Amino acid sequence: MGKVILGILIGLALGVVGAMTMGGGAAIGVGVATGLSAGVCTTLKGAQAENLITAEQADRSSTA
Numbered sequence: 001m002g003k004v005i006l007g008i009l010i011g012l013a014l015g016v017v018g019a020m021t022m023g024g025g026a027a028i029g030v031g032v033a034t035g036l037s038a039g040v041c042t043t044l045k046g047a048q049a050e051n052l053i054t055a056e057q058a059d060r061s062s063t064a
Contacts, residue, residue, distance in 0.1 A: 003046030011039010 015035020044058045053061075 003049055004043050004052070007042030007044075007046045008039055010042050011035050011037075014038050 012035060015032045017031070017035075044053070044061065047053045048055065048058055
């Protein structure tokens, strides 16, 4: 469960850093999208490592 929380925090941090360095309205959106994408990926990998979801469930949730 700790890896899942860590994944969420990493995603938020990447989004904030990306938004701050790019500046501007559209660039903030790109930074947030990048951070969320990275956060979702890390969260899914963490959930798989903790045996909270299977690989098939991760594939379905990442393509939905």
